[in-house]
Amino acid sequence: MRKYETIFILSPELSEDDIKSVTTKAQDVISSFNGECLRMDDWGIRKLAYSIKKSVRGRYYYLRFNGDRTLIAELERRLRLDDKVLRYQSVNITDLPERATVPEKKVEAAEGDVVEGTEEVTTTEETAE
Template sequence: MPLYEHVFIARQDVSGAQVDQMVEAFTGVVESGGGKVVGTESWGLRNLAYRIKKNRKGHYVMMNLDAPSDVVLELERQQRIHDDILRYLTVRVSEHEEGPSIIMQGRKERSSRRDDDDSGDVKPAASASEDKVPVAEAADAPAAPSAEETE
């Protein structure tokens, strides 16, 4: 059977539990047609590149499918009808990638960078000798000409 990566975006005001129920329902559609869902990843609530049906954010879910093409067509038909689905995309792949997707890898790298960041450290204060000008040097320095001297 052909392999597919299927991503759909659910509306922002749908709860995480409702998104999980959608995934279970769509998994049932695939399995009832003789296919199987190899894996699912929930990418969470993310910003959209542009507004879709007055939504600025959406719940992203990726499903790896091993199913015949007519099952994928039925899955897309179900999602087209569903009110809570903003967009979907199905791509045929030669093989499924092992491990987490690039989106999930990027999220882990960002969290590790946040942990390693030194921005919270306080820089040592400049030494007192650098900030202060010795009094003797200040007294010897020429003063700015007064208004009377310039006339």
């Protein structure tokens, strides 16, 4: 199975029941095609770059899942037919390299050595005469 992510934008005027019905339908499609839903995030209402169907704002949802091509075709078909969905896009992320982590350098400093990013500061007190 391949790993995919889909982002879809819903109309911001939808009620909680309408939003839940769209997200439930998406999860049902994934499970009916033997896929595995890994993550579903609500990114909230954001301003769109341009108006879509006379809306300048939209509610963004992020969906990450495992599945095959038939699953993607059916999920996109259902999102396309749903009037509540303004836009959607699916991307195959199976072949993307994992994020490289940079190993941290261990700094061992003896007494009196200056460690990068730190400086010894001396202050003198002046007395007023």
